[in-house]
Amino acid sequence: MLKIQDLHAAIDGKEILKGLSLEVPAGEVHAIMGPNGAGKSTLSYVLTGREGYEVTGGSASLDGEDLLALEPNDRAARGVFLSFQYPLEIPGVPALTFIRTALNAQRRARGEAEITAPQFLKLAREKSAALKMDFDMLKRGLNVGFSGGEKKRMEILQMSMLEPRLLILDETDSGLDIDALRIVSEGVNALRSPERSALVITHYQRLLDYIRPDRVHVLSAGRIVASGGPELALELEREGYDRYARAA
Amino acid sequence: MSLASAIAARDAASLPGRRDEDWRWTDLRGLLRTVPEPSAPLAAEAIEPGPFAGLAARSLTIANGRGDAAIEIAADQVVALDVVSQGDGSHAASVAITVAPGVEATLLESYRGEGSYLAHTALSIRLGEGAKLERIVLAVEDAEGVAVSQAEVELSAAAELVQTTLAFGARRQRLETRVRHPGGHAKLRLDGAYLLEGKRHADLTTAVVHAGLYGETDQLTKGVVRDQARGVFQGRIVVAEGADHTEARMGHHALVLSDHAEVDAKPELEIYADDVSCAHGNTVGALDEEALFYMRQRGIPQDEARAMLVEAFVGEVIDRIGHEGARDVARAWAGERLAAR
Numbered sequence: 001m002l003k004i005q006d007l008h009a010a011i012d013g014k015e016i017l018k019g020l021s022l023e024v025p026a027g028e029v030h031a032i033m034g035p036n037g038a039g040k041s042t043l044s045y046v047l048t049g050r051e052g053y054e055v056t057g058g059s060a061s062l063d064g065e066d067l068l069a070l071e072p073n074d075r076a077a078r079g080v081f082l083s084f085q086y087p088l089e090i091p092g093v094p095a096l097t098f099i100r101t102a103l104n105a106q107r108r109a110r111g112e113a114e115i116t117a118p119q120f121l122k123l124a125r126e127k128s129a130a131l132k133m134d135f136d137m138l139k140r141g142l143n144v145g146f147s148g149g150e151k152k153r154m155e156i157l158q159m160s161m162l163e164p165r166l167l168i169l170d171e172t173d174s175g176l177d178i179d180a181l182r183i184v185s186e187g188v189n190a191l192r193s194p195e196r197s198a199l200v201i202t203h204y205q206r207l208l209d210y211i212r213p214d215r216v217h218v219l220s221a222g223r224i225v226a227s228g229g230p231e232l233a234l235e236l237e238r239e240g241y242d243r244y245a246r247a248a
Numbered sequence: 249m250s251l252a253s254a255i256a257a258r259d260a261a262s263l264p265g266r267r268d269e270d271w272r273w274t275d276l277r278g279l280l281r282t283v284p285e286p287s288a289p290l291a292a293e294a295i296e297p298g299p300f301a302g303l304a305a306r307s308l309t310i311a312n313g314r315g316d317a318a319i320e321i322a323a324d325q326v327v328a329l330d331v332v333s334q335g336d337g338s339h340a341a342s343v344a345i346t347v348a349p350g351v352e353a354t355l356l357e358s359y360r361g362e363g364s365y366l367a368h369t370a371l372s373i374r375l376g377e378g379a380k381l382e383r384i385v386l387a388v389e390d391a392e393g394v395a396v397s398q399a400e401v402e403l404s405a406a407a408e409l410v411q412t413t414l415a416f417g418a419r420r421q422r423l424e425t426r427v428r429h430p431g432g433h434a435k436l437r438l439d440g441a442y443l444l445e446g447k448r449h450a451d452l453t454t455a456v457v458h459a460g461l462y463g464e465t466d467q468l469t470k471g472v473v474r475d476q477a478r479g480v481f482q483g484r485i486v487v488a489e490g491a492d493h494t495e496a497r498m499g500h501h502a503l504v505l506s507d508h509a510e511v512d513a514k515p516e517l518e519i520y521a522d523d524v525s526c527a528h529g530n531t532v533g534a535l536d537e538e539a540l541f542y543m544r545q546r547g548i549p550q551d552e553a554r555a556m557l558v559e560a561f562v563g564e565v566i567d568r569i570g571h572e573g574a575r576d577v578a579r580a581w582a583g584e585r586l587a588a589r
Contacts, residue, residue, distance in 0.1 A: 073547050
């Protein structure tokens with residue numbers, strides 16, 4: 001599924017990722033943990049093609065296709081979805097319009113037929129109900145006036161409607177209270193399937209109590225410095241990142 | 249000297265220009281060496297229906313218009329005023345509009361043309377006590393035309409004017425509204441939008457004088473310029489001495505979508521009264537790159553994402569139009585311009 005090899009990336013000429021290698025097989029959920037400044041968000045932006053993040057070496061592919069050569073929207077159409085740490089507010093574009101436009105753009109890019117308005121509304125009602133969202137919120141400008149928790153829920157709603165193959169969750173737990181964390185995690189868990197993989201980027205172990213990872217990787221100073229099973233997350237929670245910071 | 253008299257006298261030296269503070273960004277004197285010959289009259293049959301055709305119970309068309317016209321609105325109704333210019337000549341017209349006390353009316357005003365004409369329209373609009381007028385102005389001139397519309401508005405106590413001006417530019421286009429606001433719980437909304445491409449130029453100039461107690465003005469203007477287009481916004485609100493309890497808000501926000509496009513803005517609040525609530529905001533910038541990336545990450549291609557953001561930006565003004573049919577026409581016109589790229 002996702003294969004990253006010796007990835008180097010820089011922002012404004014400053015190298016942030018320094019030879020990062022990682023493989024996430026289909027159906028697995030991998031957690032990336034690491035201290036602030038390790039390059040966690042940079043990894044998510046490099047994989048999704050944000051401007052200003054310059055790849056200086058290495059590769060990243062999804063099912064053998066070079067991701068780094070694609071435009072951000074083409075990566076999305078191939079199934080890459082990033083749940084933003086700070087989802088954007090887009091005044092004047094209702095959430096429903098936004099999601100339908102995105103869904104149809106992805107379908108067009110894949111050579112599929114567009115979804116009809118009634119089909120789409122039915123889907124939106126189902127998926128928002130499952131996330132315990134007020135459907136009327138979807139008629140308002142995307143994320144405008146939403147709380148941090150509501151914005152994260154909106155990310156998960158988009159995820160469940162767009163049905164990506166590779167989910168990247170960037171600090172999805174930040175700003176969530178325990179109830180919102182549970183709802184968001186249930187939304188993500190509902191998407192787990194043998195064809196879908198996830199990269200869960202987080203600073204704290206807490207989220208991993210709800211989204212159980214198959215593998216845990218420690219990212220420090222731009223490299224994966226340790227990998228292990230779920231027990232590695234517990235160890236990090238107990239002992240902190242110090243020894244990995246030194247190892248890097 | 250006014251533009252109308254400069255046209256009548258064919259005196260290019262008395263056209264308004266950069267020496268007039270109010271016209272420094274729309275310099276007609278510097279642009280035109282001569283005032284073109286008077287335009288030939290147009291036969292009514294030669295004129296296609298205007299953008300608001302079918303929405304009004306009553307309509308007046310002014311074609312290459314000379315002379316004076318009057319519209320008296322004595323009952324609740326929708327009135328269309330269609331100003332048409334054709335050819336390369338010059339022409340001027342004036343229209344006096346009165347809305348009787350207590351009457352609620354809608355004025356659907358359009359400007360359109362073909363050619364390199366010089367056109368001037370002077371309007372005087374009087375609202376009687378408690379009268380309500382929604383004025384929607386759609387100005388679609390020729391890229392080679394020079395067109396100026398100047399409205400002098402007089403509100404009475406408890407009257408309400410709700411105005412939305414949509415300007416698509418011309419070689420030079422200016423839409424000016426001056427309002428004498430008596431206070432007395434009269435309300436004014438002065439919205440506008442300019443959507444400009446190519447070398448088009450549009451100037452939205454407004455001046456409001458609050459002369460009495462308890463008046464309200466709410467103004468929102470948005471602009472989008474691309475290519476080498478130029479947008480001008482001049483908004484002045486004066487709160488005279490003694491016009492206490494005035495509430496005035498002015499916002500002008502523009503998107504500049506190319507390095508060669510330009511926006512000149514002069515928002516002014518002059519307050520001589522003590523107890524007022526006034527605010528203004530003015531921003532000129534590019535599209536939000538973070539929002540663009542967010543949209544592209546969801547699969548929306550760059551051009552489509554840009555168009556959505558621009559449409560949403562201008563949509564705030566169009567959504568405020570009260571008359572549903574006119575709102576649809578305005579949205580369609582704006583959508584067409586925005587989809588051009």
